[in-house]
Amino acid sequence: DEAIQNIYVNIENANPRDIAAFWTVVPKLLYHHQRSGRQQFLPQLEFVFDKTLRGIEKYGRRDLTQTALSIAKIWKSTGRGARGSYHQFLRDTIKEKRFDIFQTIADAAIPNLDEFEPRYLSNLAYAYALVECMPRVRDGTTIFGHLARKSIPSLDKFNAQDLSNIVWAFAKAGTSHSLLFVEVASRILIDDDDDNDNNND
Numbered sequence: 001d002e003a004i005q006n007i008y009v010n011i012e013n014a015n016p017r018d019i020a021a022f023w024t025v026v027p028k029l030l031y032h033h034q035r036s037g038r039q040q041f042l043p044q045l046e047f048v049f050d051k052t053l054r055g056i057e058k059y060g061r062r063d064l065t066q067t068a069l070s071i072a073k074i075w076k077s078t079g080r081g082a083r084g085s086y087h088q089f090l091r092d093t094i095k096e097k098r099f100d101i102f103q104t105i106a107d108a109a110i111p112n113l114d115e116f117e118p119r120y121l122s123n124l125a126y127a128y129a130l131v132e133c134m135p136r137v138r139d140g141t142t143i144f145g146h147l148a149r150k151s152i153p154s155l156d157k158f159n160a161q162d163l164s165n166i167v168w169a170f171a172k173a174g175t176s177h178s179l180l181f182v183e184v185a186s187r188i189l190i191d192d193d194d195d196n197d198n199n200n201d
Helices: 002-009 016-036 042-058 061-078 085-115 118-131 143-157 160-173 178-200
Strands: none
Touching (some): 002 016, 002 042, 016 042, 016 061, 016 085, 061 085, 061 118, 085 118, 085 143, 118 143, 118 160, 143 160, 143 178
């Protein structure tokens, strides 16, 4: 509750980094309230949520990705047997607005994907897979197609978790990108060969 009250009181001066950081702690807040049942700051939470949605298209790559992933995790955690009015509000609101929310995020992210680090690319794909949403852009392609095209040239900079996340996301979303999968497999084989060489030294 303190986290909700603090961000609400300071919302007019809060920057995207502050708001993104708040949403990362909300899953823990929801877990706590499954047991405590206290929800006196629901109006403040509603206000912060609306404020987030009104400004999210202006977020930078880190804050955009962090907020998208947090909202996706909230959606996933409240989608089954959610209890309490915080849960009810977030579940119902994200259910009603998730396609608009993630379309807005896609529209904001795609023109700037060249600036996204590997972890942001993989986490953004992971978020879209969690929320089960695949928005299309003006040229008829999907967010996953753009993420694949931007990821392939920089796969040598992806760590094991990044590679795992992006492959899982594409599989979970039921979308295929043969070149991405081939290049990821090649990257994994190269890493394995390097490990074997090091072990033989």
